[in-house]
Amino acid sequence: MDCIFCKIVTGEIPSYKIYEDENVLAFLDITPVNPGHTLVIPKKHYKNIIDTPDELLQGMALAVKKIAPAIIKAVKADAWNLGANNGAVAGQIVMHTHWHIMPRFTNDGHHLWYGKPYADGEIAEVAQRITDNIKIR
Numbered sequence: 001m002d003c004i005f006c007k008i009v010t011g012e013i014p015s016y017k018i019y020e021d022e023n024v025l026a027f028l029d030i031t032p033v034n035p036g037h038t039l040v041i042p043k044k045h046y047k048n049i050i051d052t053p054d055e056l057l058q059g060m061a062l063a064v065k066k067i068a069p070a071i072i073k074a075v076k077a078d079a080w081n082l083g084a085n086n087g088a089v090a091g092q093i094v095m096h097t098h099w100h101i102m103p104r105f106t107n108d109g110h111h112l113w114y115g116k117p118y119a120d121g122e123i124a125e126v127a128q129r130i131t132d133n134i135k136i137r
């Protein structure tokens, strides 16, 4: 499999690993939003959150809970963002499930995306269409 993150799991590509358990690996992003920016991945290859088995997502969430406070303390961050780009249009470049833990500092120059208002009546219609499509397993 020609996947950068799979190669990081096997050690074929070097990385600064900061956390590892049976199913989950975390390592520093090489082009960080700020120093300490970390990627959390399942060791097995899945292309996005939807494809990733529940127990692996649970393991990733628990890893974030362990790692984030350590990152914040280490780099003395004021806050942090947890992010996932799902699909190329949303900015996903590496097609192996991953979450970004991004330390934030006051006036670090980064911004969140901008919100835009709904058209009249659109919000209720969108809510209905989404709830109609939720499949409870």
Ligand code: AMP
Residues within 6 Å of the ligand: 004, 013, 015, 028, 029, 030, 031, 032, 039, 084, 085, 091, 092, 093, 094, 095
């Ligand atoms: P995304 O745009 O959500 O797919 O993010 C992919 C991230 O992987 C980017 O922030 C890259 O900087 C990071 N990245 C790519 N190659 C490596 C690597 N070899 N080691 C660490 N991080 C990497």
Ligand code: ZN
Residues within 6 Å of the ligand: 001, 003, 004, 005, 006, 007, 044, 045, 046, 095, 096
């Ligand atoms: Zn992979």
